[in-house]
Amino acid sequence: MRKPGVLPVVALLFLLVGCGKEQSPDTLLLAYPADIRGFDPAVATDFRSGQIISLVYDNLVRFDRGTELVPNLARDWEISEDGRMYTFHLVTRARFHDGTPIKAQHAVYSFQRILDPTANSPQSWLFDRIEGAKIFMEGSASAVTGLVARDDSTLVITLEQPFAPFIQYLAMPSAAVVNPRQVAAINSIPAGSGPWRLQHWERDGELVFVRNREYWGQPPRLEGLRIRILSEPMTRSAEFEAGNLDILGITNMELNKWKSQAKWRDRIQTVNELSIYYIGMNCSRPPFNDVRVRRAMNLALDREKILKLLRSGSGLPASGPVPPVLLKGPAPEPYPYDPAKARRLLKEAGYGSGLKSRLWVAGDAEMFHVLEAFQSNWSAVGIEVELLRSDWNVFMTAIREGKPDLYYLSWFADYPDGENFLFPLFHTSESMRKRNRYSNPKVDRLIEKIQALSNGSQRDSLISVTNLIIHDEAPWVFLWHSQSNTVTQPWIKGYVPRLIFNAQRYTDIGKQF
Amino acid sequence: MVDYLIRRLLQTIPVILGVIAITFVLMYIIPGDPVVSMVGERYDEATIQRLREELHLDDPLWVQFFRYVGNVFRGDLGTSFYTRQPVMTEILNKFPKTLMLAGAAMVVAIFLGLSVGIVSSLRPRSLLDKGTMFLALVGISAPVFWVGLMLVLVVGVYLKWLPPTGFGGIEYLILPAITLGTRSAAYLARLTRASMLEVLNRNYIRTARMKGLPEWKVVLKHAFPNTLIPVITVIGTDFGSYLSGAVLTESIFGWPGIGRLALEAILKRDFPVIQGTVLFMAFVFIFANLIVDLLYGVVDPRIRTERRGNGNG
Numbered sequence: 036m037r038k039p040g041v042l043p044v045v046a047l048l049f050l051l052v053g054c055g056k057e058q059s060p061d062t063l064l065l066a067y068p069a070d071i072r073g074f075d076p077a078v079a080t081d082f083r084s085g086q087i088i089s090l091v092y093d094n095l096v097r098f099d100r101g102t103e104l105v106p107n108l109a110r111d112w113e114i115s116e117d118g119r120m121y122t123f124h125l126v127t128r129a130r131f132h133d134g135t136p137i138k139a140q141h142a143v144y145s146f147q148r149i150l151d152p153t154a155n156s157p158q159s160w161l162f163d164r165i166e167g168a169k170i171f172m173e174g175s176a177s178a179v180t181g182l183v184a185r186d187d188s189t190l191v192i193t194l195e196q197p198f199a200p201f202i203q204y205l206a207m208p209s210a211a212v213v214n215p216r217q218v219a220a221i222n223s224i225p226a227g228s229g230p231w232r233l234q235h236w237e238r239d240g241e242l243v244f245v246r247n248r249e250y251w252g253q254p255p256r257l258e259g260l261r262i263r264i265l266s267e268p269m270t271r272s273a274e275f276e277a278g279n280l281d282i283l284g285i286t287n288m289e290l291n292k293w294k295s296q297a298k299w300r301d302r303i304q305t306v307n308e309l310s311i312y313y314i315g316m317n318c319s320r321p322p323f324n325d326v327r328v329r330r331a332m333n334l335a336l337d338r339e340k341i342l343k344l345l346r347s348g349s350g351l352p353a354s355g356p357v358p359p360v361l362l363k364g365p366a367p368e369p370y371p372y373d374p375a376k377a378r379r380l381l382k383e384a385g386y387g388s389g390l391k392s393r394l395w396v397a398g399d400a401e402m403f404h405v406l407e408a409f410q411s412n413w414s415a416v417g418i419e420v421e422l423l424r425s426d427w428n429v430f431m432t433a434i435r436e437g438k439p440d441l442y443y444l445s446w447f448a449d450y451p452d453g454e455n456f457l458f459p460l461f462h463t464s465e466s467m468r469k470r471n472r473y474s475n476p477k478v479d480r481l482i483e484k485i486q487a488l489s490n491g492s493q494r495d496s497l498i499s500v501t502n503l504i505i506h507d508e509a510p511w512v513f514l515w516h517s518q519s520n521t522v523t524q525p526w527i528k529g530y531v532p533r534l535i536f537n538a539q540r541y542t543d544i545g546k547q548f
Numbered sequence: 549m550v551d552y553l554i555r556r557l558l559q560t561i562p563v564i565l566g567v568i569a570i571t572f573v574l575m576y577i578i579p580g581d582p583v584v585s586m587v588g589e590r591y592d593e594a595t596i597q598r599l600r601e602e603l604h605l606d607d608p609l610w611v612q613f614f615r616y617v618g619n620v621f622r623g624d625l626g627t628s629f630y631t632r633q634p635v636m637t638e639i640l641n642k643f644p645k646t647l648m649l650a651g652a653a654m655v656v657a658i659f660l661g662l663s664v665g666i667v668s669s670l671r672p673r674s675l676l677d678k679g680t681m682f683l684a685l686v687g688i689s690a691p692v693f694w695v696g697l698m699l700v701l702v703v704g705v706y707l708k709w710l711p712p713t714g715f716g717g718i719e720y721l722i723l724p725a726i727t728l729g730t731r732s733a734a735y736l737a738r739l740t741r742a743s744m745l746e747v748l749n750r751n752y753i754r755t756a757r758m759k760g761l762p763e764w765k766v767v768l769k770h771a772f773p774n775t776l777i778p779v780i781t782v783i784g785t786d787f788g789s790y791l792s793g794a795v796l797t798e799s800i801f802g803w804p805g806i807g808r809l810a811l812e813a814i815l816k817r818d819f820p821v822i823q824g825t826v827l828f829m830a831f832v833f834i835f836a837n838l839i840v841d842l843l844y845g846v847v848d849p850r851i852r853t854e855r856r857g858n859g860n861g
Binding site for chain 2: 073156468
């Protein structure tokens with residue numbers, strides 16, 4: 036009698052313990068590359084924690100599909116003529132997950148909690164412009180005078196000075212309204228009211244949510260949401276191909292592979308992200324304190340070619356810091372690839388025989404071949420750049436201390452406003468302490484005006500003007516505004532990628548097999 | 549035996565202190581500020597300073613060191629800078645998963661390694677012997693991440709026999725266990741074969757065969773137990789290293805174990821978690837070596853007698 040082969044036995048064993056498909060018709064299956072820090076909005080400084088917090092909490096307002104703000108816990112609001120006082124009228128049917136009705140006092144508690152000096156929240160910048168906030172943060176007052184619950188459903192916030200982006204701050208993860216009765220374990224158990232409830236969290240393993248059946252707003256279409264933590268991009272791709280993930284974020288390295296497959300090509304959705312990739316140049320010392328050298332750095336790069344060949348064409352060449360979708364006035368053209376002009380500018384600046392510098396870089400391997408292409412472009416005009424690789428922490432500490440002459444970094448919008456690409460990056464108070472030591476009093480004044488003006492054509496025009504000045508002054512090598520690409524399974528219906536990182540709540544996604 | 553055990557346990561104290569000292573010094577001499585990972589990009593200097601004070605990062609190094617040592621002996625490994633959870637809780641949460649994976653990998657390694665090694669040694673220089681030893685060589689040489697990704701793609705994606713990655717029931721354990729256990733299996737196979745070949749030529753084996761014992765009895769009862777000392781050494785040290793976390797395997801398969809905890813902590817400069825996991829790994833290694841030493845005595849009575857002699861003398 037012939038003995039059975041080993042392979043069928045192994046196959047049978049595998050089939051006995053389970054098959055590879057874990058598809059569930061009522062659960063949305065996703066994967067994130069890293070786990071979150073926790074569910075406490077007060078410490079949600081990272082992108083991923085912010086995304087997850089927006090699933091289980093509500094804010095007064097929130098971001099929708101594009102750049103617009105929509106009501107959330109606040110059904111409507113008024114802003115006073117002088118731009119300092121915000122009056123919010125809250126919905127009365129909203130409940131926390133434990134059934135407690137949400138009142139204006141809860142919003143006061145939540146915002147004050149962030150400002151509380153004993154909480155050491157790194158997000159206090161969101162609320163420190165509220166009247167009385169600074170005294171409260173110093174511990175000299177027991178409450179913030181500008182935060183008042185007029186009644187259970189009316190919240191009044193008064194700012195020290197008019198500050199237009201404030202309303203957008205209120206849509207950020209750290210401005211979520213928390214349930215004071217559940218804050219004891221808030222880092223591991225959400226104290227919110229959002230459309231999803233946490234069912235299970237296996238740190239570095241998975242986050243499992245179920246639909247909040249009592250949700251006062253639009254509840255999710257699906258029963259459950261399972262987010263697995265898979266750090267390897269290849270593993271995530273393999274799981275998607277096996278049908279175990281419903282939506283996959285595609286890395287630039289893999290974009291061409293997915294586009295080349297007819298099965299997936301039409302299922303890829305691309306979004307122009309609110310981002311800027313750049314090389315910061317230390318403007319406080321030679322050689323980059325000379326605008327001619329900075330312009331030469333920009334002119335020497337063949338952005339379009341590098342973008343097309345090394346980043347699968349995923350991005351738009353940048354002319355300045357503000358992404359085109361946030362610019363309502365004229366935008367400059369990106370610096371052209373003009374090595375001859377770059378050489379001329381270098382000669383005028385006294386670097387005719389060339390110069391040497393170091394480019395600090397941190398992060399994943401995806402960008403190293405891109406940076407090597409930059410090296411080659413710069414070398415062609417006499418700028419020899421050495422790459423200095425370090426881990427994220429060392430890198431960020433060095434930038435804070437003003438050590439790097441050059442560094443490669445990106446910035447993604449916290450909220451969809453040109454101001455978010457100007458103040459934190461170019462205002463003297465920020466740039467001189469944390470970034471590339473750029474300081475221009477004219478730019479500072481413009482940014483301060485933009486912050487004080489309410490939305491309108493004058494503000495739009497000032498954003499464009501400031502963007503143009505920064506383009507001309509070239510404190511950065513402006514690279515590109517990135518695009519994100521996602522691919523979905525054929526059974527996924529209603530998925531629309533969002534512009535802002537915490538706008539996606541997965542409530543309108545369904546499955547149809 | 550008890551004397552020996554106590555002596556060995558006492559010997560671990562300077563080792564543990566040494567591990568704490570080295571990790572501590574390394575953490576503080578490398579550049580970078582751990583608070584940077586905690587505050588995001590829109591921090592203000594006052595928050596940074598308050599956090600540094602809260603975490604006692606401005607205290608002199610020796611004050612921090614002795615405070616840490618004191619806490620360790622009270623069973624407190626500190627609180628994660630990043631998650632603000634007690635480090636001990638995080639480690640104890642991850643350890644069962646790592647133990648499960650390490651145990652399964654060891655089963656794969658022992659079953660495959662010993663059986664292939666024994667079978668090869670019975671037909672030296674045959675086609676079977678050459679084939680299995682070639683495969684063993686491939687097993688030793690193949691990088692773990694390559695083996696893991698191949699299993700994910702072939703078994704998980706194309707054949708769909710098992711879930712490619714994840715954590716849960718036994719079906720999730722098979723591929724990472726094979727990935728992790730392959731190298732040990734290959735090494736054990738070669739080691740077992742070499743030891744068996746040596747033992748099978750000994751006089752007592754010839755005597756056993758001449759007595760007319762069946763070949764399986766000769767191999768399993770008389771030859772195999774005498775090859776176990778080197779095999780146990782390898783199993784013990786490999787098991788110790790698996791228990792202290794298999795970073796690559798855990799990353800590929802999304803397995804939430806100690807290895808990933810340590811890796812994430814290193815990337816985020818989460819000092820208390822780095823120190824806690826390193827300390828824990830040291831404990832595990834020392835413990836695994838102790839078990840190996842004790843097993844020597846079980847396998848070889850001569851060692852037991854020798855220890856008793858030393859203990860009395």
